Amino acid sequence: xxxxxxxxxxxxxxxxxxxxxxxxxxxxxxxxxxxxxxxxxxxxxxxxxxxxxxxxxxxxxxxxxxxxxxxxxxxxxxxxxxxxxxxxxxxxxxxxxxxxxxxxxxxxxxxxxxxxxxxxxxxxxxxxxxxxxxxxxxxxxxxxxxxxxxxxxxxxxxxxxxxxxxxxxxxxxxxxxxxxxxxxxxxxxxxxxxxxxxxxxxxxxxxxxxxxxxxxxxxxxxxxxxxxxxxxxxxxxxxxxxxxxxxxxxxx
Amino acid sequence: xxxxxxxxxxxxxxxxxxxxxxxxxxxxxxxxxxxxxxxxxxxxxxxxxxxxxxxxxxxxxxxxxxxxxxxxxxxxxxxxxxxxxxxxxxxxxxxxxxxxxxxxxxxxxxxxxxxxxxxxxxxxxxxxxxxxxx
Numbered sequence: 001x002x003x004x005x006x007x008x009x010x011x012x013x014x015x016x017x018x019x020x021x022x023x024x025x026x027x028x029x030x031x032x033x034x035x036x037x038x039x040x041x042x043x044x045x046x047x048x049x050x051x052x053x054x055x056x057x058x059x060x061x062x063x064x065x066x067x068x069x070x071x072x073x074x075x076x077x078x079x080x081x082x083x084x085x086x087x088x089x090x091x092x093x094x095x096x097x098x099x100x101x102x103x104x105x106x107x108x109x110x111x112x113x114x115x116x117x118x119x120x121x122x123x124x125x126x127x128x129x130x131x132x133x134x135x136x137x138x139x140x141x142x143x144x145x146x147x148x149x150x151x152x153x154x155x156x157x158x159x160x161x162x163x164x165x166x167x168x169x170x171x172x173x174x175x176x177x178x179x180x181x182x183x184x185x186x187x188x189x190x191x192x193x194x195x196x197x198x199x200x201x202x203x204x205x206x207x208x209x210x211x212x213x214x215x216x217x218x219x220x221x222x223x224x225x226x227x228x229x230x231x232x233x234x235x236x237x238x239x240x241x242x243x244x245x246x247x248x249x250x251x252x
Numbered sequence: 253x254x255x256x257x258x259x260x261x262x263x264x265x266x267x268x269x270x271x272x273x274x275x276x277x278x279x280x281x282x283x284x285x286x287x288x289x290x291x292x293x294x295x296x297x298x299x300x301x302x303x304x305x306x307x308x309x310x311x312x313x314x315x316x317x318x319x320x321x322x323x324x325x326x327x328x329x330x331x332x333x334x335x336x337x338x339x340x341x342x343x344x345x346x347x348x349x350x351x352x353x354x355x356x357x358x359x360x361x362x363x364x365x366x367x368x369x370x371x372x373x374x375x376x377x378x379x380x381x382x383x384x385x386x
Contacts, residue, residue: 067347170367193343227255228253228254229255230256230257230260231256231257231258231259232257232259232260232287233261234261234262235261236260236262236263236264237263237266237268237284238254238265239264239266240262240266240267240268240270241269241270242268243253243269243270244271244273246336
């Protein structure tokens with residue numbers, strides 16, 4: 001086969017992938033009271049959640065900047081938040097609001113913002129008992145984005161924290177992203193992972209924990225009133241951080 | 253604060269710039285109370301404006317056997333205005349606290365304008381070497 005023919009066939013393989021963007025099954029699970037995104041090999045993004053859930057009590061705003069009022073559970077193969085702002089409405093006593101990336105999902109947050117939001121007060125979420133959060137136990141990469149006003153200090157009636165960003169076992173790379181007022185970040189690897197955390201700004205983050213990672217690189221980051229904690233890991237590099245101020249001495 | 257905790261090995265903390273803004277925490281804190289820490293490089297960092305220690309290594313006897321921190325290289329760091337009054341911390345504080353510290357190499361660090369000690373070493377330390385320019 002000639003090179004041009006090879007290119008042609010490669011193009012045929014690529015074009016359907018683009019054309020089938022947002023082909024996941026997106027529904028509201030009424031018994032579970034959450035937004036379900038499913039489909040092996042399928043793709044979803046934040047815009048199509050707005051497009052496919054025709055109930056403004058669940059998702060409102062617009063396709064580029066949706067306001068999410070219920071939890072999102074994704075086990076679709078590719079889940080992307082791109083080129084817009086996803087507002088996660090503040091939780092209440094009966095309902096937490098979060099993004100849960102699980103199952104076979106590979107997820108990205110790219111050129112976007114995810115913000116905890118107090119819809120009633122038209123302001124960023126500021127109640128540490130009710131703020132939304134992001135949990136991923138499958139790969140999540142975050143590039144050129146902003147995450148803010150996430151994470152709850154304790155769910156009412158419990159003593160458990162909910163980290164604003166909690167990436168377990170398969171943490172991806174975090175590059176050129178700003179984190180503001182996120183109540184704790186936890187990147188927990190599987191000792192085979194080697195994520196890159198490069199050129200980010202962490203502002204007012206009381207606890208950034210990197211745990212069980214190998215050969216990870218935490219470089220070129222700026223920490224304002226934030227603490228980075230590295231434990232149970234091998235071959236970590238922490239280089240070129242610009243750190244101003246401190247949070248209270250952190251936990252182990 | 254940059255904190256290195258239990259079971260950590262083969263780590264590098266280098267070329268970081270830390271301005272504590274006159275707060276009361278350690279800037280680089282290598283702490284073990286449940287798992288040994290070894291093979292660490294803390295090099296070429298710049299630390300300023302801290303009321304207590306600029307850099308602290310701290311093992312403990314919280315477990316049996318006590319924890320160990322060993323094979324540590326602390327090289328070419330620049331510390332100024334650390335360990336300030338009234339808290340009077342130290343530039344570098346290496347503290348056994350019932351645990352074991354061994355094979356530390358503390359060399360060519362520049363520590364100035366501290367109200368405590370430039371380098372303070374306490375308890376159960378072995379095989380420590382110094383060659384500094386304080």
